[in-house]
Amino acid sequence: MIAFQQLEVRYGATVALRGVSLDLEPGVVGLLGPNGSGKSTLLKTLLGLLAPAAGTGSVLGVGLGSPDSTRLRARIGYMPEYDALIEDASAYEQVAFWGELSGLSPRQARDRSHEVLYFVGLDESRYRNVSGYSTGMRQRVKLAQALVHSPELVFLDEPTNGLDPDGRKRMLDLVLKVRAELDTSVVLASHLLQDVERVADQLVILDRGEVKASGSMAGLRRMLARRFELRFLDPLPPGDEAALAELGQVLEGRNGLYDVEFAVDDPAAAFRWARARGAVLVQLTPRHDRLDEVLIRALRSA
Ligand SMILES: Nc1ncnc2c1ncn2[C@@H]1O[C@H](COP(=O)(O)OP(=O)(O)OP(=O)(O)O)[C@@H](O)[C@H]1O
Incomplete structure (x- = not known):
């Protein structure tokens, strides 16, 4: 769906993306990173709004910077x-206006405005001026604008910004609905792990303009499922401690207590390993590790 190699994007002397490469499948992609890490820059580059200083890539099969890339915007929602809502216009009017800007006929734009405002749950208030809208409603108008021309792919930049927990849940449910009911792929940029974790099936972590980690959420969860705490009856001699690496990566531990990310699928291998070395493994406990710990490790080790 989206692939690029060695993408570099600058704002004058500031390098916002430093040679990033990615290959993303259709689905919901979570683009996670702290403020200033380059998420918005990446989205704008993929939309063709910013020209990369170096690198190549394609979005929905269209090469970045190719003459077709302006036509590509008709297939992407942003x-x-x-x-940039017009305060004294209704949601209905401005979503229809956006539809025309995205290439729909006036008639189509009006029809679609009704449909997408219904989809985002704003059908009852669609004729009211947005000046009276709450932050959550304004975010949903923006989402409706992004969807009005039935894109194949939408880029959502921090869609839960400024929302309370209920509003966030509602917005994230809508993101899932976009994927499930409209069959539209989503790239969601956020600095909030909980948001990304709830909706994404692929994850990309950006930090200071670089991709620090990427992969499927299922893969990350499998990694989590492989983490165990091992307690031995006695402290292991240094040779055996080093040999724990045969089971996987030893994340921390000493004195007979170790936190290990198994490289093998079968945790019972730890008992066989211990028996072969004459050690007594008294406890093997799954570590219900949190995703944020894994991500922090990924950032540290990258
Ligand atoms: N128009 C601009 N001119 C100069 N520098 C910019 C501009 N826009 C972004 N930057 C810089 O590029 C880097 C990446 O910014 P970007 O907005 O892409 O990050 P982000 O991850 O989207 O963060 P945020 O969520 O805070 O927008 C930052 O160092 C930022 O200061």
Whole structure:
């Protein structure tokens, strides 16, 4: 769906993306990173709004920077981080207006405006001026704008910004609905792990303009499922401690207590390993590790 290699994007002397490469499948991609890590820059580059200083890539089969890339915008929806809503116009009017800007006929744009505002749950208030809308409603108008022209792919930049827990849940449910009911792929940029964790099936971690980790959420969860705490009856001699690496990566531990990410699928291998070395493994406990710990490790080791 999206692939690029060695993408570099600059704002004058500031390098915002430093040779990033990715290959993303259709689905919901979570683009996670702290403020300033380059998430918005990446989305704008993929939309063709920013020209990369170096690198190549394609979005929906269209090469970045190719003459077709302006036509590509008709196939992509974009929900920017900050809104540019017209205060004294209704949601219905501005979503229809956006539809026309995205290439729909006036008639189509009006029909689609009704449909997408219903989809985002704003059908009852669609004729009210947005000046009276709550932050959550404004975010949903932005989402409706991004969806009005039935794109194959939408980029959502921090869609839960400024929302309370209920509003966040509602927005994330909508993201899932976009994928499930509209069959539209989503790239969701966020600095909040909980948001990304709830909706994404692929994860990309950006930090200071570099990709620190990427992969499927299922793969990450498998990694989590392989983490165990091993308690031996006696402290292991240094040779055996080093040999624990045969089971997987020893994340921390000493004095007979170790935190290991198994390289093998079968945790019972730890008992066989201990028996072969004459050690007594008294406890093997799954570590219900949190995703954020794994991510922090990924960032540290990258
Ligand atoms: N228009 C600009 N001119 C100069 N530097 C910019 C501009 N936009 C972004 N930057 C810089 O590029 C880097 C990446 O910014 P970007 O906005 O892409 O990050 P982000 O991860 O989306 O963070 P945020 O969520 O805070 O927008 C930052 O160092 C930022 O200061």
